Amino acid sequence: MILLVGLLPVPAAAQLLLPTPELRVEKDCGICPEMVILPDGLYMSRAPVMVEEFRAYVQETGYKNDGWGCKWNFPGFEQGPRHPATCITYQGAQIYADWLRSKTGKPYRLPTAEELTYAVMASETTNYWWGQQIGRDRATCLGCGRAMDAVGTTPVDLHEANPFNLLDAVGNVWIWTSDCNSATCEERILLSGGWSSPPSDLRMSKRVFNGVSVPFNTYGIRVVRDFE
Template identity: 30%
Template sequence: MIALPAGSFTMGSRKGDISEQPAHKVSIDYPFAIGRFEVTVAEWKACHAAGGCKYLPTRKGMTDTSPVYNLSWLDAEQYVKWLSQKTGKQYRLPSEAEWEYAARAGTTSEYWWGDDVGKGRANCKNCGGEWNKKRPAAVDTFAANAFGLQGMNGSVWEWVADCWFDSYRGAPQDGSARGKSNCQSRVLRGGSWRNDPDYARSASRFTYDHDVRYVLNGFRVARAMK
């Protein structure tokens, strides 16, 4: 886990997909911690072995150090509940705003390293390098951003806490998750190894129904800081 400071940033994009608009200022006036990496296969296996996670995904090419994937939002919620009970700390999925704040790490560019995806910087389709459209790489494969976080761009889509809305009109500006607790469609961030670079941008967002297990979808955890 990486502890992040309170701060403000511009969320969304002025020129991206309509779902990324309007770009707006978000002020997160509290520190929080977020996983340095996506939750790994090994970590998920521990939850499954303990009875906290009912489903065990098995996909060709999965290793203990790769991000766990083929998960629904409900699966991810099972994991954070188990982890909270196991550790006595309040783990959860990050809000969408917390996720983008963490991914940007103080930058305003399309990716934390610049506006061009470059070559071999992310695990995505047509991103060059060894892992181009093959499968998720080990979670520590790619360089960390200024906050010390790895795999925020590409790899697997990451579930966040928020309900899906088609735009940011009316979105909270305090870092909190948006929507009711029982909504059907939830938000995913970060892109995946099968998606083009555009989906790996810091502002990119996607959605799936909360109970759907899809091969590109994983997550990372967050935790409040006292």
């Protein structure tokens, strides 16, 4: 005899969750950024592209940003080699990703807003990946709980990594995405907040946009690489 029993709802605590990825850092070249593998298979730079990485790229390629505004090597405050590179335009970010692609033969590009949000939030649905409140010393922003808030950038490994192993998941620098703000794509969307941003700007629901040739000392880069 077969006894048929109605299915009961599975308690939330017992639901099968996507496991936290094992920390595995890869580099496709000596001066390439460190990449981590997200649970969906996408590779993403573990941190925003750092000053030391961007400097190596500039030295190899002779890259120059001759337009108006701040420069990557003169952002208006002191930076160390492990600070995120700033004053990068969208065009400059795209050229950097193109250079990584040609140097390594790997499919590097800039992240979409959806990809960046997924990586930053690490499957959490709260305001920030660590919870509802900004707390103290979780990120670099104006009001994030450090005595030197809003003075400039900080090293990318100053704060705890998120569950997907991203450093500086939010704060420190806004990140250019490949998403357009209009049909003409004259402006691109940035996410994640910067060192001078209030805590509300670090929520991934907050989006700003700017022209592709506009540099600010709060703008930086992350890159992604598609799974092959």
